[in-house]
Amino acid sequence: MLMLLLFAALVTGYHLGDQYETNNKRFPEDFMFGVATSAYQVEGAWNVDGRSPSVWDNMTHENPEFTPDRSNGDDACLSYYKYKEDVQIMKAMGVKHYRFSISWSRVLPTGNISIVLDTAAYVPASDSEEDKIAADTKFHFELGWYANPVHFGDYPDIMKTRVAERSRGEGRNQSRLPEFTEEEKALLRGTADFFAVNVYTANLINHIDDPPISNPPSKWQDIGVNDFQPSEWDNSTQPSWFKIAPWTIRNLLNWIKNHYENPEIIITENGLCTDDDNKRINYIRVCIRISSNPVDRNFY
Numbered sequence: 001m002l003m004l005l006l007f008a009a010l011v012t013g014y015h016l017g018d019q020y021e022t023n024n025k026r027f028p029e030d031f032m033f034g035v036a037t038s039a040y041q042v043e044g045a046w047n048v049d050g051r052s053p054s055v056w057d058n059m060t061h062e063n064p065e066f067t068p069d070r071s072n073g074d075d076a077c078l079s080y081y082k083y084k085e086d087v088q089i090m091k092a093m094g095v096k097h098y099r100f101s102i103s104w105s106r107v108l109p110t111g112n113i114s115i116v117l118d119t120a121a122y123v124p125a126s127d128s129e130e131d132k133i134a135a136d137t138k139f140h141f142e143l144g145w146y147a148n149p150v151h152f153g154d155y156p157d158i159m160k161t162r163v164a165e166r167s168r169g170e171g172r173n174q175s176r177l178p179e180f181t182e183e184e185k186a187l188l189r190g191t192a193d194f195f196a197v198n199v200y201t202a203n204l205i206n207h208i209d210d211p212p213i214s215n216p217p218s219k220w221q222d223i224g225v226n227d228f229q230p231s232e233w234d235n236s237t238q239p240s241w242f243k244i245a246p247w248t249i250r251n252l253l254n255w256i257k258n259h260y261e262n263p264e265i266i267i268t269e270n271g272l273c274t275d276d277d278n279k280r281i282n283y284i285r286v287c288i289r290i291s292s293n294p295v296d297r298n299f300y
Contacts, residue, residue, distance in 0.1 A: 025292045034097025035090060036269060040073045043103060045080035051106040068238055099268050114196055115150055116268050119143040121202035121248035122227070122255075130207035134225040137162075138205050139255050141223045143197075151260050153189030154180055163222050169213040176217065195256055198269035201241070202248035203227040238273045246286040253291065 040056050047053070053061075060072035079086055083100075090098055122138040124131040140148075140156035148156050155177060164175040180188070204227065211221040229235075233243040249270075256265060272283045 023289060023292070025289075027292055032097050033095075034099060035095050036099040037079065037086075037101070038269060039101040039103040039106075040076070042077040042079040042100075043106075044074065044076040044078040046074045048080065049106070051103060054103055054105040057105075099266070114194065115146065115192060116196040116198060117143060117146050118198040118269075119252065121199060121245070121252040122205050123202055123248050123251045125204040125206035125228075128207070131205065134207040135205040135251075136255075138203075138223060138225050138227060139259075141219070143255075144259070147192075147195070147256075147260065149180070149188045150192040151190070151195075151263075153185035159222075162224065166213060166217060166222055170215060170217060192263075194264040194266055195260055196266045196268045197252070197256070199249060199252055199267065200270065200272075201229075201243050202245040202251075203229055236274065236279075242273060244272060244283070246283055247290050249287055250290050 040054065045051070046057055056073060059066055064070040064072070087098070119139075119142055122135045122142070124135040137158055140158050144156040145159060148154060154160075160175070160177060163177040167175045167177075206226050206228075208224065208226045210224050214221065229241070229243045229245075233245055235241070235243045237244065249267075253265060256263065270287060272280055274280060
């Protein structure tokens with residue numbers, strides 16, 4: 001049975017009204033709850049102890065208007081200095097699991113490191129078989145592009161097939177998508193001990209006619225589907241394209257389970273960027289409720 005570690009990021013939330021009420025369904029005994037932070041959002045100490053500027057440092061220093069309130073992560077929560085206090089607070093709260101990250105520009109990775117993948121949830125826009133296939137294709141190109149190699153040693157078949165066919169149509173002698181050698185496949189296969197994923201929003205996906213061959217080519221033409229967010233979805237977030245659709249998390253979790261042989265899943269980031277604490281709390285409630293239903297059906 002797959003364990004799902006649902007980390008409720010502290011910067012999250014959402015209100016969905018009475019249609020998503022807290023229920024009394026129980027999670028399995030081995031289901032793990034925890035909290036999470038992201039380096040840039042909490043560390044501070046941006047130029048301390050040999051840390052070099054990150055992409056976010058440069059972006060917010062050179063273009064402060066990039067953030068609505070012109071803030072940056074130079075100080076943030078100063079967790080770089082206060083991490084022991086952070087742990088004590090979590091201990092007092094009864095939290096047993098804490099996912100944190102360290103800025104890449106502060107320390108280079110060494111040893112065995114798991115990969116965390118970022119994705120949206122991709123949901124068929126209708127019950128038609130074509131839209132279901134389109135959503136599956138989108139998942140393969142966006143999430144499977146990185147997940148397949150570390151789980152199975154190679155890119156998704158649909159990705160290899162479509163890029164190869166369109167490359168031939170462009171007059172190329174070989175696919176634009178590089179091929180792994182057999183040695184590389186063997187080295188990559190099975191190197192992920194669990195499936196770690198960040199998810200904040202979703203897109204609806206529908207089938208379209210295959211885009212015409214053109215030069216230069218594009219990833220969107222290679223995927224060959226239409227993705228959109230309905231206008232009625234709440235966009236009261238920063239950035240606004242992180243539209244609020246926590247009920248779609250089930251589509252993501254089901255897809256991972258079905259395509260990666262029921263792996264252990266860690267949701268390493270999830271949430272809502274807002275100053276409204278009620279929205280943040282209710283968002284987490286909805287995510288937990290939606291995630292609990294598949295647990296009852298032995299999906300996770």
